[in-house]
Amino acid sequence: MRDQYYEELDHIVDELVQLTGTVRRAVSDATIALLEADGPVAEKVIEGDKAVVEKAEAIEERALLILATQQPVATDLRQLIATLRMLADLQRMGALSVHVAKIARRRMPEVAVPASLHPTIVAMAKVADSMIDSASSIVASRDVAAAMRLEEEDDEMDRLRKDLFRSLLGDEWEHGVESAVDIALLGRYYERIGDHAVSMARRVVYLVTGQMT
Amino acid sequence: MRDQYYEELDHIVDELVQLTGTVRRAVSDATIALLEADGPVAEKVIEGDKAVVEKAEAIEERALLILATQQPVATDLRQLIATLRMLADLQRMGALSVHVAKIARRRMPEVAVPASLHPTIVAMAKVADSMIDSASSIVASRDVAAAMRLEEEDDEMDRLRKDLFRSLLGDEWEHGVESAVDIALLGRYYERIGDHAVSMARRVVYLVTGQMT
Numbered sequence: 108m109r110d111q112y113y114e115e116l117d118h119i120v121d122e123l124v125q126l127t128g129t130v131r132r133a134v135s136d137a138t139i140a141l142l143e144a145d146g147p148v149a150e151k152v153i154e155g156d157k158a159v160v161e162k163a164e165a166i167e168e169r170a171l172l173i174l175a176t177q178q179p180v181a182t183d184l185r186q187l188i189a190t191l192r193m194l195a196d197l198q199r200m201g202a203l204s205v206h207v208a209k210i211a212r213r214r215m216p217e218v219a220v221p222a223s224l225h226p227t228i229v230a231m232a233k234v235a236d237s238m239i240d241s242a243s244s245i246v247a248s249r250d251v252a253a254a255m256r257l258e259e260e261d262d263e264m265d266r267l268r269k270d271l272f273r274s275l276l277g278d279e280w281e282h283g284v285e286s287a288v289d290i291a292l293l294g295r296y297y298e299r300i301g302d303h304a305v306s307m308a309r310r311v312v313y314l315v316t317g318q319m320t
Numbered sequence: 321m322r323d324q325y326y327e328e329l330d331h332i333v334d335e336l337v338q339l340t341g342t343v344r345r346a347v348s349d350a351t352i353a354l355l356e357a358d359g360p361v362a363e364k365v366i367e368g369d370k371a372v373v374e375k376a377e378a379i380e381e382r383a384l385l386i387l388a389t390q391q392p393v394a395t396d397l398r399q400l401i402a403t404l405r406m407l408a409d410l411q412r413m414g415a416l417s418v419h420v421a422k423i424a425r426r427r428m429p430e431v432a433v434p435a436s437l438h439p440t441i442v443a444m445a446k447v448a449d450s451m452i453d454s455a456s457s458i459v460a461s462r463d464v465a466a467a468m469r470l471e472e473e474d475d476e477m478d479r480l481r482k483d484l485f486r487s488l489l490g491d492e493w494e495h496g497v498e499s500a501v502d503i504a505l506l507g508r509y510y511e512r513i514g515d516h517a518v519s520m521a522r523r524v525v526y527l528v529t530g531q532m533t
Contacts, residue, residue, distance in 0.1 A: 175393060175397055285488075288485070
């Protein structure tokens with residue numbers, strides 16, 4: 108009975124790591140859709156989000172069932188509570204990748220991002236990808252040191268977002284209002300994706316150390 | 321001992337309702353700061369958010385303590401889990417009101433919102449205020465019917481946000497890129513504030529009916 112209980116807890120962690128991988132691909136696909144104005148990839152992201160939501164809800168139900176029937180205490184309890192929160196983070200990251208894909212789709216066949224800003228968006232997407240990857244490792248291995256590194260990556264993300272806004276608001280902006288609005292929102296979406304990765308990592312730190320960062 | 325336990329649970333609901341009131345005022349103050357370019361009110365919102373975070377963390381700690389020590393089951397367990405999630409919603413709403421106040425502050429002494437868009441922003445702020453008020457009543461009274469009405473208010477919010485974007489992207493936009501970026505972000509912030517109110521209501525519905533909407 109207790110063995111089965113621990114198996115269930117481990118299984119939930121595995122599924123959380125797997126779902127993080129799915130969300131990571133969604134973010135990366137959304138960036139491809141955005142920078143290459145690739146319609147089928149955009150649709151894949153938008154349609155694929157249903158599976159993310161369903162999977163998150165399935166894991167959530169299992170976590171709640173364990174909470175209700177096994178009455179875990181101490182670390183196990185904290186782990187399940189952290190799981191519920193990380194599922195919320197993952198669902199938001201999925202929703203944000205859909206927002207990116209929808210901006211890409213709305214501007215097709217044009218590319219929503221002016222060529223001069225491709226490097227910044229590529230850099231933001233790369234940092235986001237690395238942050239989600241770090242979050243996944245942290246969830247899998249409870250590596251608190253990696254969680255600290257993630258905070259540094261988040262600083263880099265903030266710096267990139269500020270660069271993006273400086274380009275938008277500089278005198279040399281020549282891509283019109285619609286494009287500026289898209290870029291402002293895209294900057295915000297990638298930044299929020301990074302924030303959610305940080306939030307996941309903080310949940311693990313709290314789990315391991317009992318301290319909120 | 322059990323009496324004290326139920327008192328604690330009730331006390332947490334009271335504190336949640338109180339914190340919702342604080343956040344509601346922050347959103348409303350942020351709108352005043354925005355539309356009247358009122359510096360002291362903007363500072364009040366920005367500084368005041370620390371108290372929101374601290375209060376949310378204090379309630380969270382108490383909820384976790386009850387979870388760990390009292391091992392609640394069934395409805396009590398669901399209520400505490402719902403509380404943790406609603407606290408996350410409230411913290412996000414507080415952070416979003418800070419974002420609104422910071423846009424207001426950055427453009428001072430100018431008003432960040434062009435006069436022609438004041439009515440739309442006023443309407444969005446009014447819907448947001450009403451949604452937070454509804455969420456608060458729903459938390460206090462577990463009024464599931466009110467939760468359904470809140471979804472309708474959310475539709476109104478979406479409609480207003482679309483109006484706002486239509487103004488931005490129409491040919492007659494004459495307020496420049498910086499203003500367009502501000503308005504796009506503001507539209508997003510009010511929309512997300514509404515989303516979090518809906519999310520709070522859904523948590524109560526789930527609590528009462530056991531069904532996710």
